[in-house]
Amino acid sequence: MTWSSALKETARSGLTIERTRLEPLVAIRGACGVAIVIGGALWLASPTLAVSSAFGAFSAGIATFQRSWRPRPVLALAVAAGLAISTFLGYLVAAHPVGFAVLLAVWTLLAGMAWAVGPVSGLVASQMVAVMLVTVTLPTSILGALQHAGVIACGGLVQAALIVLFPIRPWGIQRDALADALAAEADYARRLRHDPVAPFDPQPLMDARSAAAVTPRQAKRRPQQLSGYRGLAERVRPVLASLADPVVGAPAEGPERDRARDLLGAAGTVLDAVAHAIRWGKPLRLPAEAMAVLEVPESGPVLHGAARRSALRLIALLGDVVDSTDGPVEVAAPAVGEGGRRHLRRTTMTGFVPVALRALRREARWTSPVARHAVRVSAVASVGYVVGHNLPLGHGYWAPMASVMVMRPDFAQTYSRGVARFMGTLVGVLIGGAVMALVHPGMYVCAVFAVLSVTLQYLLLRTGYIVLSACISAYVVFLLGIAGTEWSQTVLSRVALTLLGGVLALIAYALFPAWETPRLRDRLAEWLEASGRYSVAVLSLFAQPAARPPRRVRESLLDTRAARAAWEQIAARAEKEPVRHRGLSRSAERSAETALTTMGRVTMLMEAHLPDKDAEPNDDAAQFVEALRAALPDAVAAVRERRELDWSQPREVLAKWRARVGDEGVAVRGSELLMDALDELARALTRGPGGRNRAARRT
Numbered sequence: 121m122t123w124s125s126a127l128k129e130t131a132r133s134g135l136t137i138e139r140t141r142l143e144p145l146v147a148i149r150g151a152c153g154v155a156i157v158i159g160g161a162l163w164l165a166s167p168t169l170a171v172s173s174a175f176g177a178f179s180a181g182i183a184t185f186q187r188s189w190r191p192r193p194v195l196a197l198a199v200a201a202g203l204a205i206s207t208f209l210g211y212l213v214a215a216h217p218v219g220f221a222v223l224l225a226v227w228t229l230l231a232g233m234a235w236a237v238g239p240v241s242g243l244v245a246s247q248m249v250a251v252m253l254v255t256v257t258l259p260t261s262i263l264g265a266l267q268h269a270g271v272i273a274c275g276g277l278v279q280a281a282l283i284v285l286f287p288i289r290p291w292g293i294q295r296d297a298l299a300d301a302l303a304a305e306a307d308y309a310r311r312l313r314h315d316p317v318a319p320f321d322p323q324p325l326m327d328a329r330s331a332a333a334v335t336p337r338q339a340k341r342r343p344q345q346l347s348g349y350r351g352l353a354e355r356v357r358p359v360l361a362s363l364a365d366p367v368v369g370a371p372a373e374g375p376e377r378d379r380a381r382d383l384l385g386a387a388g389t390v391l392d393a394v395a396h397a398i399r400w401g402k403p404l405r406l407p408a409e410a411m412a413v414l415e416v417p418e419s420g421p422v423l424h425g426a427a428r429r430s431a432l433r434l435i436a437l438l439g440d441v442v443d444s445t446d447g448p449v450e451v452a453a454p455a456v457g458e459g460g461r462r463h464l465r466r467t468t469m470t471g472f473v474p475v476a477l478r479a480l481r482r483e484a485r486w487t488s489p490v491a492r493h494a495v496r497v498s499a500v501a502s503v504g505y506v507v508g509h510n511l512p513l514g515h516g517y518w519a520p521m522a523s524v525m526v527m528r529p530d531f532a533q534t535y536s537r538g539v540a541r542f543m544g545t546l547v548g549v550l551i552g553g554a555v556m557a558l559v560h561p562g563m564y565v566c567a568v569f570a571v572l573s574v575t576l577q578y579l580l581l582r583t584g585y586i587v588l589s590a591c592i593s594a595y596v597v598f599l600l601g602i603a604g605t606e607w608s609q610t611v612l613s614r615v616a617l618t619l620l621g622g623v624l625a626l627i628a629y630a631l632f633p634a635w636e637t638p639r640l641r642d643r644l645a646e647w648l649e650a651s652g653r654y655s656v657a658v659l660s661l662f663a664q665p666a667a668r669p670p671r672r673v674r675e676s677l678l679d680t681r682a683a684r685a686a687w688e689q690i691a692a693r694a695e696k697e698p699v700r701h702r703g704l705s706r707s708a709e710r711s712a713e714t715a716l717t718t719m720g721r722v723t724m725l726m727e728a729h730l731p732d733k734d735a736e737p738n739d740d741a742a743q744f745v746e747a748l749r750a751a752l753p754d755a756v757a758a759v760r761e762r763r764e765l766d767w768s769q770p771r772e773v774l775a776k777w778r779a780r781v782g783d784e785g786v787a788v789r790g791s792e793l794l795m796d797a798l799d800e801l802a803r804a805l806t807r808g809p810g811g812r813n814r815a816a817r818r819t
Contacts, residue, residue: 145288147578150181153279155571158602161271167563167602172268174599175254176203176275178574179247182581183240193280195240200276202248204269210252211265217509221502227252228501228524232494235529236483237476242529249501249524253517254596291342297331299399300324301353306391308357312364313381316372319717320361322681325354329678349398349441353391356437358728360387361721363430367793368725368786370427379422383431386413390438406442414438426729426786433728492634493529500527500628504621513613522621530636531629532696537585538622544589545618551590552597563602570598637694640704643687645759647716648801650676650683652752655723655794656745662726662787663742665735673727680720687713704805711804718797726790740777741787747773755798765802771795 157177161170183199206227213219231249235242251272289295304324311318328350363380366372370380389410397404414435423431483490501520508516522545526538552573555561561569577591654676661673691709704712747770755765774791781788 142579142582143288144579147575147581149282149286149288150279150578151571151575153177153181153275153282154574155567157271157275157278158567158570162563162567162602165267165271169267169271170567171599171603172207173271173275174570174602175251176200176272177279178275178595179203179244179251180276180279181574181578182247183244193283195244196276196280196283199244199247200273200279202244203251203276204273206248206252207272208265208269211262211268221505224249224253224505224520225498225502228520229494229498231524232497233480233483233490235493236479236488236490241476246524250521253505253521253524294331294342295399295401297324297327298349298353299395301328301350302391302395302398305353305356305360306388306395309360309384309388309391312360313384316364316366316369317721318364320357320721323685325350325357326681326685328353349394352437352441356387356391356434356441358724359430359434359437360384362725362728363427363434365725367789368426368729369430370423376423376427380427380431382413383434386410387434387438390414390441394441404442430728489529489634489636492632493527496628496632496634497524497527499632500524500621500624504624507620507624508617511617513616516617518613518617519621519624522618523625526622527625527628529634530693531633532693534625534629535696538625540585541589542618542622544586544591545593546615547586548590548593549597549615552594555594556597556601561601566598566601570595570602573598635694635697636690637697639690640694640709641760641762643683643690644704644712644716645756647680647683647687648759649752649756650679651716651719651723652748652756654680655719656749656752658723658727658730659741659745659748659787659791661730663738663745665731665737666733677724677727684716684720708804712801715797715801715804718800719794722790722793722797725793726786729786738787740780741791744770744773744777744791759805762805764806765798767795767798767802770798 154174154177157173158170161173180196180199180203183195209223209227210220213223228249231242231245234245301324304321308318308320332350363369364384370376386409389407393404393406396402421428421431482488485491500523504520504523505516508519510516522541526534526541528534528537552569555569556566559565573591573595577588577595580588580591654673657673657676660667691713751767751770755767757763758765774788774795777788778792
């Protein structure tokens with residue numbers, strides 16, 4: 121993507137407000153928390169304490185809007201505690217510029233490393249640095265610093281209390297995740313009617329799995345509608361694909377294909393109805409026409425062979441989905457999930473500490489993008505503080521604050537957010553400054569304007585980053601108006617120093633880049649390795665049906681999904697980077713992605729037709745599994761080292777297998793499709809920059 125295209129995309133997305141992502145009631149609740157804290161501080165304390173408390177309540181409210189499966193009151197309290205600690209430490213050394221610069225560098229380095237734990241942790245840590253930069257400019261003593269830290273903590277406590285006292289859509293985020301997964305399955309079923317090999321995005325299923333993690337206490341209070349459906353959705357997807365596939369399912373044309381289309385359409389209707397019932401907590405209503413399709417016709421079965429087995433299994437699974445709606449609204453324990461466990465166990469806040477430490481240790485290496493981001497943002501914040509402190513503009517902390525808030529571990533987000541933040545800041549300070557100049561509001565009127573700004577900001581928090589940045593800037597202008605800061609100086613300083621912070625961030629990426637493009641082959645190799653393990657695990661059950669490891673197939677499938685998600689994320693980032701692809705052209709990248717997606721789909725089709733435990737072992741399948749398992753490590757290394765992939769040994773074993781049994785059986789047909797996908801991957805990775813095959817040019 122060119123610079124101009126990236127700029128246009130930033131402007132378009134930053135000004136676009138998606139109504140479906142607005143949550144008015146949640147925004148009003150968060151704004152009420154800010155209003156309570158500001159009003160109480162103005163009434164009981166001083167304007168400077170009101171500003172500190174406002175930042176605490178504001179940041180705690182923002183944290184509860186992030187996409188996290190953890191309880192939102194806990195997030196608000198954790199953020200408030202972190203803000204209080206960082207602010208107090210900043211006050212201790214605020215009078216010593218050198219000491220504060222050192223503290224800022226160390227604190228920002230730790231905040232940058234917090235991205236290793238997750239995006240929510242990274243964003244919260246960035247807010248801690250930003251709030252510390254703002255609040256320490258308010259004059260106070262050591263005792264006053266303790267008061268400031270205390271009122272910041274109270275801001276988070278108020279937000280947490282409001283969430284507990286006024287819950288809005290309890291279990292709403294879990295309901296949405298599960299409903300999105302079922303809706304994605306329904307859409308997939310409808311697309312399979314017209315395209316038997318339509319792709320499927322597993323991200324909704326991954327989100328639903330993350331949302332299903334609960335503690336034993338939460339499991340007792342979880343609505344019955346959130347129990348069991350995810351496991352059924354996981355089992356429905358391969359059955360849908362196997363029914364639609366013309367190789368292992370219904371033929372491409374004829375009455376059997378028409379019957380398969382009818383079943384797929386009815387499945388989409390049922391899954392959509394279940395998704396709607398779960399999302400809004402309403403009773404399930406199913407059209408009679410769809411249920412009639414899911415019955416065997418009076419004239420007898422239309423489908424035969426593997427397609428008939430898939431249809432019967434689909435009807436049974438959809439029946440389980442419908443039956444799961446019966447029973448009380450609340451249950452004492454959820455349905456049994458995969459692997460015999462009653463529910464996924466969510467890590468508690470105390471148990472989360474060792475998990476976070478392990479994540480930090482994994483990323484504590486120079487080649488890690490997170491570690492490079494931490495060093496980069498620490499250097500930029502330190503330079504921005506020194507430069508801003510020595511400029512005659514005042515409010516020098518805005519330069520490092522802008523840098524910290526826009527910088528991300530990848531270039532694409534940093535560039536887009538930096539441009540959007542500057543544009544939004546320019547609009548916000550101009551609007552806020554104009555209001556201050558025309559109205560000349562007093563302390564309490566400024567507080568009202570600040571609450572209105574934060575209400576609009578909470579409302580638009582998940583959409584329109586330029587508009588959001590404008591609201592943040594106006595909010596800061598009105599808060600500083602409460603403390604008596606001159607508005608005209610605020611406008612000029614805010615615009616100039618925000619621009620300086622954004623420029624420093626881009627310069628840091630130019631001098632110390634962390635491009636995702638050179639890492640494409642590593643992520644592709646990881647995806648191939650995970651997909652290979654999944655294929656080997658499934659084919660092993662055809663070779664030895666009696667030896668069924670309880671979770672090997674499931675765990676390898678989850679690893680494949682995670683590897684695919686990592687590839688898609690890095691490929692999307694690399695596409696927006698202003699660098700050339702080294703060793704992997706755009707066409708080769710797309711072809712390789714298609715090949716590995718096909719590999720996963722073929723394996724999923726075979727998983728839908730696993731033999732019974734009492735079936736006879738298949739020696740041919742066992743030999744093919746061993747050949748594939750032996751070829752995978754060298755193939756993974758070849759992807760990383762830019763060598764040609766060699767699948768000759770598995771291909772020879774497959775040829776002997778086919779010579780003995782022909783095309784009969786799902787295992788041999790699936791293995792043939794699997795090798796076709798691997799051969800396509802090999803051809804994709806041997807293409808040169810011009811898109812032609814290097815081997816073909818040599819001949």
